Amino acid sequence: MNCRGMVVLADGYSKDWVATIDGKRAPLYPAYAIVRGVVVDRGHHQIDLRYRPMSVYVGGTLTGVSLLAVWLIWLLLARHRGRSGHGLPGRSSHGLLRQLRRRRHFLRPGIQLGQD
Numbered sequence: 001m002n003c004r005g006m007v008v009l010a011d012g013y014s015k016d017w018v019a020t021i022d023g024k025r026a027p028l029y030p031a032y033a034i035v036r037g038v039v040v041d042r043g044h045h046q047i048d049l050r051y052r053p054m055s056v057y058v059g060g061t062l063t064g065v066s067l068l069a070v071w072l073i074w075l076l077l078a079r080h081r082g083r084s085g086h087g088l089p090g091r092s093s094h095g096l097l098r099q100l101r102r103r104r105h106f107l108r109p110g111i112q113l114g115q116d
Contacts, residue, residue: 001042008037009049016053021045 013030019038031037
């Protein structure tokens with residue numbers, strides 16, 4: 001450019017765009033209320049525009065936290081399962097076996113529960 005001016009781009013304006021001129025961050029303005037523009041001094045410059053939506057960072061953070069929570073729950077259940085032989089807290093498999101023996105129902109291949 002021969003003088004200071006504004007480079008106007010035909011893309012839509014959004015606050016999620018980040019502009020740099022010659023490696024230095026520059027403010028981005030809504031030109032004509034719908035497109036984006038960046039003020040540039042006289043001379044040749046390299047303008048870099050990148051779209052950095054905050055929603056992507058928030059979504060990535062929430063996804064990471066959720067995956068970490070699921071992994072921790074799985075880890076706790078696996079440790080509990082290793083100690084007690086089952087994965088459900090508060091339930092005992094010993095009581096079920098006692099109850100089945102009292103009723104004389106034995107688990108054998110080919111025989112279903114409830115048959116004598």
